Amino acid sequence: MPEPSVKGLLLDFPRTAVREALEQGRLTQEQLELRLDARSLEILDRKPEPSLWYPITCHEALVTLADELNNTGGSDVARDRGREVMTRLLQAEHLNRIVCEARRRGERAGSLVIALPRMLMNFGDWKTSGGLDDLVVEASDVAPLHEPMRFGFEGSMEALIEHLGGEKVEVWSDRPTPDTIVFRLHR
Numbered sequence: 001m002p003e004p005s006v007k008g009l010l011l012d013f014p015r016t017a018v019r020e021a022l023e024q025g026r027l028t029q030e031q032l033e034l035r036l037d038a039r040s041l042e043i044l045d046r047k048p049e050p051s052l053w054y055p056i057t058c059h060e061a062l063v064t065l066a067d068e069l070n071n072t073g074g075s076d077v078a079r080d081r082g083r084e085v086m087t088r089l090l091q092a093e094h095l096n097r098i099v100c101e102a103r104r105r106g107e108r109a110g111s112l113v114i115a116l117p118r119m120l121m122n123f124g125d126w127k128t129s130g131g132l133d134d135l136v137v138e139a140s141d142v143a144p145l146h147e148p149m150r151f152g153f154e155g156s157m158e159a160l161i162e163h164l165g166g167e168k169v170e171v172w173s174d175r176p177t178p179d180t181i182v183f184r185l186h187r
Contacts, residue, residue, distance in 0.1 A: 002053075003055055004055070004056045004057075004122065004123045004144035005053035005055055005121070005122045005123075006053070006054060006059050006120055006122075006149075007051060007052070007053065007054075007119070007120045008048030008050045008051065008053075008054055009051070009120065010059055010149075011043055011054060011062065012048075013063075013066070013081065013085075014062035014063045014065070015043060015047070015062060017066035017069065017070055018032070018044060018062055018065055018066050018069065019044060021069040021070070022044075026069055032044070035065055036061055036065070037057075037058075037061070039055060039057075040057075040058040040061045040062055043062065044062075056123075056145070056146070056149075057144075059146075059149070060146040063146070063148050063149070064148075073148070075151040075154075076151075078148040078150075078152045078155070079151045079154050079155035081152055082151065082153055082154060082155030082157075082158075082159075083158055083159045084155075085156060086116070086156035086159035086163075087159050099112060099160075099163065099164070110128025110129070110130070110131070110137065111128065112160060112164065113128065113157050113160055113161065114127075114128055114137060116153075116156055117139070117153060121145070123141060123142065123144060123145075124139050124140070124141050124142040124145065125140045125141050126138075126139050127140075130185075132161065132165045133187070134185065135161070135184070135185040136183070136185070137157070137182070137183040137184075138180065138181075138182050139180065139181045139183070140179060141179060142179060142180065143178050143179045145181065150173060150175070150181055153183070154171045154172065155171075157183060157185075158170060158171045167187065169185055169186065170186045170187075171183050171185055172184055172186060
């Protein structure tokens with residue numbers, strides 16, 4: 001099985017935040033080298049390609065460091081970040097065309113919601129039940145998915161469902177086992 005990885009697109013925020021802290025003198029190169037492994041340091045030095053795979057351990061290390069440096073950790077911040085990323089993605093012509101075409105074909109909201117994690121991660125098995133009113137997404141084989149990313153998916157799901165249905169929603173999740181996350185829509 002390949003190393004659990006995420007697309008380089010997800011590394012943009014934490015990489016930028018850590019580099020800014022370094023440039024502003026809130027972090028020294030020596031401190032950085034003590035905190036991050038060689039692969040994470042390489043990501044800081046060379047901008048990741050959005051469509052290539054990078055170890056999720058690097059993503060987690062960079063997100064954790066960025067949140068510590070900016071005092072921005074927590075589920076609400078991660079949820080807002082996920083919502084912001086999805087809103088930007090929906091403004092991209094290509095993704096918007098995909099969403100519109102899927103709606104035209106009558107695809108269920110659940111299939112669109114789980115398309116995002118399937119695109120961005122090379123691990124996990126994502127299944128849905130229900131529709132826009134009672135959607136449940138169960139993700140299994142997701143032990144490598146760290147908590148800030150889990151909360152980020154809540155926000156991105158909210159933004160996508162609101163885009164599809166036009167109403168404000170909330171998505172909350174729980175982790176009944178280390179390897180399973182269940183996301184539920186609340187109106």
